[in-house]
Amino acid sequence: MKNVTARQHNPFGFDAPCEPFVPGYGDANAHFHVIGDHPGVHGGATSGIPFTDNAAGERLQRALVAAGLLAEAGTPPTVEKTYLSYLYMCGGDPPTETDYDDFEPLFDTELRAITAHVLLPVGERATRHVFANTTSEPTESIDMDARHATEVVGSGWLVFPIKEPAEWTDDDEEALVDALTALLETDYRREADLGRFMPGEDPYLVR
Structure with missing residues (x-):
């Protein structure tokens, strides 16, 4: 299902009882979903845009451009x-485990609304969450040096x-x-058209 909105900043109109609030930003029908931890780690508390306002976020942006x-x-x-987007969308004090738990339903709603083909969790916290919820990979003691920029096949997603x-x-x-760059040259969507088995001429794409 395609999301019908041209709005890029907080396209789903999420709200949270905190200030500053850093909601998701980008194409609501994205193929790629970049998932960070929280504004204190990856930036955006001033601008309200994930992966801005600090050196780590800006370096990631430059790599994504390249x-x-x-x-x-x-x-x-x-x-x-x-x-x-972020697992925890509030700026200010570092989140507690309870804070992450409170925001998990909001983030998971966003994840499934976007339905990107490729998930790119940034850092161990985001990687652990994505592994736990979209793959069968173990989540204890993730070696980010070994996992960095490697492909993991999940349940409906590719994970990098x-x-x-x-x-x-x-x-x-x-x-x-x-x-x-190599991924973009492949059929990363990995969809099959089952429409040929159904009446009518409309495609029916599944992963």
């Missing part, structure tokens, strides 16, 4: 077929974990750009 997932970096970035940009070496950045 790989072809963003048209331009900036505040906001120029997006097409990419969506950016990303190491914390603040900890990248030049080789880490190059590995991510190379992996995503």
Whole structure:
């Protein structure tokens, strides 16, 4: 199902009892969903846009531009077929485990509304959440150095974990750009048209 909205900032109209609030930003029909931790780690408390206002978020943006997932970096970035959001969307104090739990239904609603083909969790916290909810991968002691920029096949999604940009070496950045550039040259959507088995001429695409 296609989302009918041209709004890029908070396209689903989410609200939260906090200030600053940093909702998702991007294409509501994205193929790629970049999932960060919270504004204190990846930025955006000032602008209200994920992955802005700090060095880690801006470095990630530049890598996504180089790989072809963003048209331009900036505040906001120029997006097409990419969506950016956080597990915990409030700025201010670092979130507690209860805070993450309270926001989990909101994030999961967003995840399933976007229905991107590729999930790109940034950092161990986001990777653990995505692994637990969309794959059969173990979630204890995730080695982000080993997992960085590698493909994991999930239940309806491809997952590409990303190491914390603040900890990248030049080789880490190059590995991510190379992996995503190669991904774009494949049929990453991995859809099958079952419409040929049904009456009428409309396609019926499933993953």
